[in-house]
Amino acid sequence: MALSLVAPKPLYNPAPLIDLTDQAERVRLSDSAVRAFFNIMDRWQIPDTQARILLGGMSNGAFYTLKKGQGKPLGEDRIRRISYLVGIFKALNILYSAALADQWITRPNTNRIFGGQPALNYLLRGGLPAFQTLRRLLDARRGGR
Secondary structure (H helix, E strand, O other): OOOOOOOOOOOOOOOOOOOOOOHHHHHHHHHHHHHHHHHHHHHHOOOHHHHHHHOOOOOHHHHHHHHOOOOOOOOHHHHHHHHHHHHHHHHHHHHOOHHHHHHHOOOEOOOOOOOOOEHHHHHHHHHHHHHHHHHHHHHHHOOOO
């Protein structure tokens, strides 16, 4: 019996990466991202002033235009922020009951990352790196699935 030097075909084929620098991709993703963002803000009961900060900061006028569904396509940074928030939302709903998942982000947290403050404060202060860290923390807690 001869040994084969050919690697077996992988069972997992990763999805192609989305190029957020491509305007057409951002246009395609913007409407659903905006809807997801405002649905999460409603579930978490986040005030508009804090929601604006989570989006990277924006004027009242632009924010309320976006909230009405009439805004311009989102930029790369805002789509990335919303993507992280969707992942955080999903992980929380896997880990906890719906009620606790919706409250978790605003409840004081003893994890040393948060220093006794709610995870929301961490996101508001830390920007995109904080979004990534929180997403990784929750993904690790749920086993990375």
